[in-house]
Amino acid sequence: MVAKLGKRGFVIPAQRCPSCNAERFTVRGEIRKIPHFGETLLTLASCSSCGFRHSDVMSLVERKPTRYEFEISSSDDMKVRVIKSSTGIIKIPSLGVTIKPGPAGEGFISNIEGVLKRVERAIKLAMQNATEEQIKRGSSRLEKLQKVLNGQLRAKIIVIDPSGNSAIIDERAKKQELRS
Numbered sequence: 001m002v003a004k005l006g007k008r009g010f011v012i013p014a015q016r017c018p019s020c021n022a023e024r025f026t027v028r029g030e031i032r033k034i035p036h037f038g039e040t041l042l043t044l045a046s047c048s049s050c051g052f053r054h055s056d057v058m059s060l061v062e063r064k065p066t067r068y069e070f071e072i073s074s075s076d077d078m079k080v081r082v083i084k085s086s087t088g089i090i091k092i093p094s095l096g097v098t099i100k101p102g103p104a105g106e107g108f109i110s111n112i113e114g115v116l117k118r119v120e121r122a123i124k125l126a127m128q129n130a131t132e133e134q135i136k137r138g139s140s141r142l143e144k145l146q147k148v149l150n151g152q153l154r155a156k157i158i159v160i161d162p163s164g165n166s167a168i169i170d171e172r173a174k175k176q177e178l179r180s
Helices: 075-079 112-127 132-149
Strands: 009-015 025-034 038-047 053-059 066-072 081-084 089-092 097-099 108-111 155-161 167-169 174-177
Touching: 053 108, 066 075, 066 167, 075 112, 081 112, 081 155, 089 112, 097 112, 108 112, 112 132, 155 167
Parallel strands: none
Antiparallel strands: 009 025, 025 038, 038 053, 066 155, 066 174, 081 108, 081 167, 089 097, 089 155
């Protein structure tokens, strides 16, 4: 395993995929300086054989556990940047949504619209094999979510991270350092 180093990144080629065991698994990483957040390592591991992928975002600066809150109040707020590490939790209480990290939890850099679109896809996927009652609840959540996306309904988004590697990047976001 020899990493090919670039100016600010690396590529580790041709490893065995943890999903299909094919020797077509590549890990790419790059260091970026993210405004208000500092030096950050972005990684993407993917298999060109089975399509398995895993991404993560990790601050290269030691941080304390944090909690961010942001009130989504207009369609302009869809542009607000959200950083979620693999240890981060995202909550949108008015939609009944909590995104918890799992054993293969992924990190990402997106915006509020991107987070809401991820939630939308997850709800639609869950509704595919749901009971009639669950489909009804899912449809209700999708209607609310669409109103939030259109700026017609306010919602609070909360990001909590014990590693401190997640954030909402906007001067209106309320940041709280948590006890470790």
